[in-house]
Amino acid sequence: MDEALLRSLTPQVLGILVRRGADFAAAEDAVQEALLEAVRVWPEDPPRDPKAWLVTVAWRRFLDATRADTARRRREDRVEEEPAPGPAPAVDDTLQLYFLCAHPSLTPSSAVALTLRAVGGLTTRQIAAAYLVPEATMAQRISRAKRTVADVRFDRPGDVGTVLRVLYLVFNEGYSGDVDLAAEAIRLTRGLAASIDHPEVSGLLALMLIHHARRATRTTPDGTLVPLAEQDRTRWDKALIAEGIGILHPALARDRLGEFQAQAAIAALHADAQTTEETDWVQIVEWYDELVRLTDSPIARLNRAVAVGEADGPRAGLAALAQLDPTLPRHTAVAAYLHERDGDPTTAARLYAEAAHQAPNLAERDHLTRQAARLNSARRA
Known part of the structure; x- marks a missing residue:
């Protein structure tokens, strides 16, 4: 069973059902049922066209649920009859699903959960395990999120910045449960990058890759934190760093700087240094200046104080720190x-x-x- 294939097809199949007239919540439920059926059937009888198979099964599940729901009989009049089996439409609505799942009316936690389910193709159980909450709690969160966006027009433009913040929240959640959320966030961000040409999408993907390259060195086997200065840089994933930097440079060249590009540039400077002593702290301070200008984030100012302390000495760092709220x-x-x-x-x-x-x-x-x-x-x- 190719779980990666199933996850990659999930948003495409969901988009097709919505375009055929299914409301988002019902379509998403039907797609999840089709995924479960695929897990049961495909190992013994793999389809020639996996996407078309999923569309057919999901559409049948949607029709069955609609016909069985007498309280919603009027909606059945709007539903097309089952299309003849054949190749699935080539239209890919994945980008609109990213926007819908990161809708401003959703709380961050709900947006994350809905994105992982509808775009990521994860089950409710997997998402609950990753966030260390009961499955029933996560199911309620996802249901509320689906109800919230039920009447949102599917073809309305969305906010890329909101989508990126949701994906960054996923990335920062760590590695709980049987789903590596950092790896999942990278996969979803790659998908977003394939759907839209935007320098901040590239910036976030580069930032994730460079950070992820240091994953193996951040803690000892017993879970003890290892500060950046003490990490074994020979164990950093050089291929991921090179890929991240290769994505970042063309984005920066477009001269449309955003916060994720600035953060990725800082991460790249750390990754470029062979030793802590070789770190270009002066340039890092300059990038923090850009990040503060873009976001006015207190956390960015706090990190800038550390960089100033490295570039200009601890007294200068303490002076910069003295200007910040001590409750940060x-x-x-x-x-x-x-x-x-x-x-x-x-x-x-x-x-x-x-x-x-x-x-x-x-x-x-x-x-x-x-x-x-x-x-x-x-x-x-």
């Missing part, structure tokens, strides 16, 4: 790092301990606790 996530951890770089281990140890209490997850808390313990042990020695 990881502000205390950055302050601890810069104070340590400035030769003040006592203040740094105290701040590392404070940052550990504020850490958003166990791995980060343990890392910061170890940093505090390291400095305190050195002082007592």
